[in-house]
Amino acid sequence: MNVAAIFHRSSGNLCYAADQDTVVLRLQTGKDVEQVTLVCADPFIHELTRRKHWYGQHYIMQCLCELPHHILWEYRIKPPFKRLQYYFEVSAGEERYAVMEDGVFPIGDTSPAHRQCFKFAWLNPSDVIAPPAWVKDTVWYQIMPDRFCRDKNAPDAPKFLSWGQKKYFGFNHTYGGTLKGITERLPYLRELGITGLYLTPIFSAGSYHKYNTFDYRTVDPDFGTEDDLRELVQKAHQAGIRIMLDGVFNHCGTQFFAWQDVCQKQKIIRFPSGQVCRSLTRIIRKSSSIFPRYAPTGYGNGILTASALT
16 A cells, blocks of 8 residues: 555645534545545543543545545544544555554554544634635636736836846846736636636735735735726626735735834834734844845844734
8 A cells, every 4th residue: 555645634625614513524545545434433432431442433435536646535524512533544455554643554553542543623613614605616817916917008117127037036026017907908817717816915015026015005006006906806897807815914024014113112012903022132033034135224124923923
């Protein structure tokens, strides 16, 4: 059996809440696996039934899809107490293995009392993925505005590279793509069958990609204005295309007001959200060693991340 091809984690698309009652479990295996059995039960079933060790019920998993080098297996279960403990048994010919959280073992060596099972801690309603119905039929097209299209009336600013020039490519090398440029290309996108545009960040920032946001309330002038954004959304909707913006809220750029406030006061700060920046020195030393080129004068680089706020 190709044990190296077996993979599972109790999160992401391999373990998640489908609704408020159902947990979806998936296991990836190699193509040599013929059958997968899910062994699962409540983590405390042995205490509820006055047994010494935990035990689980057996459920045959279904082949969800066959990939070029793998098979993806799935089972949907409704745990009565909204929690679950589980592992998998995989079979290929006469070979049988148990897939536990701490490894893959021959069936004879896999007493759940001595191995680590996977756990789904709690089926919390807030964890239920509930996208709008239209999403499943949407054909998405991702656009980084700077690199997509410069509108026909866009000024030829000195900081913009000639379209198609590839001699230089760096943090601040921009090509001048605009929101109006995207609007002008909507007929082309519609002809491709696109029904949804996913734009990388468009708000005020200091780079071509705009992931180091300075102001979440302002469209970056390199891309245009709020009116340009409104026009793009309106005309996209008229063409049957939805717009999704990339909101990057777990990190920001050096000119973000909260970071500038920390740099100026150099002390513990409690923001209105209740978060506290506790170690200005640690943040500055760590970030300035990574991005010294973009450091604010006298302070090292100021990349304020979610991990810096506690």
